[in-house]
Amino acid sequence: xxxxxxxxxxxxxxxxxxxxxxxxxxxxxxxxxxxxxxxxxxxxxxxxxxxxxxxxxxxxxxxxxxxxxxxxxxx
Numbered sequence: 796x797x798x799x800x801x802x803x804x805x806x807x808x809x810x811x812x813x814x815x816x817x818x819x820x821x822x823x824x825x826x827x828x829x830x831x832x833x834x835x836x837x838x839x840x841x842x843x844x845x846x847x848x849x850x851x852x853x854x855x856x857x858x859x860x861x862x863x864x865x866x867x868x869x870x
């Protein structure tokens with residue numbers, strides 16, 4: 796990833812968080828609580844017509860490794 800891509804990503808994230816200010820607070824709360832192995836992460840999406848799709852994942856050790864790698868990329 797080059798510096799221009801990183802800057803685009805930062806700009807997009809800044810716009811996203813301005814549009815959805817509760818989301819970073821949610822992420823911080825999840826971080827404070829700690830995501831451990833066997834934690835269930837559930838996601839649902841509801842479209843404008845009301846149709847909902849849902850899924851969940853049980854966190855594995857390799858997921859935790861990914862999270863640590865991503866945290867290390869944060870400036």
